[in-house]
Amino acid sequence: MDPIEVLMAEHRCIERMLKVLTVVAEQVEVEVDYDSFEKAIDFIQNFSDKFHHAKEEGEFFPLIESKGIPKESGPIAMMLQEHDIGRNYVKGLVDSLSKYKEGDKSQSTAISSNAQGFVNLLAEHIMKEDNILYPMGNQVISDQDRSSLIQRFNEIAKDAGESVPEKYHKLVNDLEKKFNIS
Numbered sequence: 249m250d251p252i253e254v255l256m257a258e259h260r261c262i263e264r265m266l267k268v269l270t271v272v273a274e275q276v277e278v279e280v281d282y283d284s285f286e287k288a289i290d291f292i293q294n295f296s297d298k299f300h301h302a303k304e305e306g307e308f309f310p311l312i313e314s315k316g317i318p319k320e321s322g323p324i325a326m327m328l329q330e331h332d333i334g335r336n337y338v339k340g341l342v343d344s345l346s347k348y349k350e351g352d353k354s355q356s357t358a359i360s361s362n363a364q365g366f367v368n369l370l371a372e373h374i375m376k377e378d379n380i381l382y383p384m385g386n387q388v389i390s391d392q393d394r395s396s397l398i399q400r401f402n403e404i405a406k407d408a409g410e411s412v413p414e415k416y417h418k419l420v421n422d423l424e425k426k427f428n429i430s
């Protein structure tokens with residue numbers, strides 16, 4: 249399999265979770281569904297960030313940088329910055345959820361704005377990678393690069409635990425069922 253296709257397949261899975269999170273965030277005015285928020289946060293931290301972003305930040309971006317795509321300016325710098333903005337939204341979401349749980353009901357606004365902010369950011373981020381950065385990378389990497397990238401991706405998957413993709417695909421499936429999202 250091609251490493252860029254692997255990354256794009258992960259984007260499709262992340263987009264499904266963004267749909268779920270949109271629904272969970274919209275419901276905040278009626279009910280704060282801790283269980284679904286916790287599952288979404290687990291997915292975002294361990295699949296989107298530690299798994300997918302780790303492949304980008306640790307492997308794919310450095311590789312295409314070594315092939316002449318500049319890191320300090322342009323799309324790589326922008327993507328790295330957006331990963332950080334996303335982490336801040338998630339931190340805001342975790343903090344506001346725990347304050348709400350402790351009784352501060354005024355946190356509901358912060359819960360939904362952090363969740364929605366994250367969804368909007370990541371949806372656009374994925375579009376930029378799919379349509380701009382990945383095609384740029386596609387043009388500069390060789391067949392040899394592709395096979396070593398796939399090898400590194402497999403090692404990352406092994407380190408994360410073989411079941412990481414399966415676990416998080418199942419988590420998305422379960423939440424889609426719960427919210428009748430097809």
Ligand SMILES: [Fe+2]
Pocket residue numbers: 301304327331373377
């Ligand atoms: Fe990214």
Ligand SMILES: [Fe+2]
Pocket residue numbers: 255259300304374377
């Ligand atoms: Fe990505």
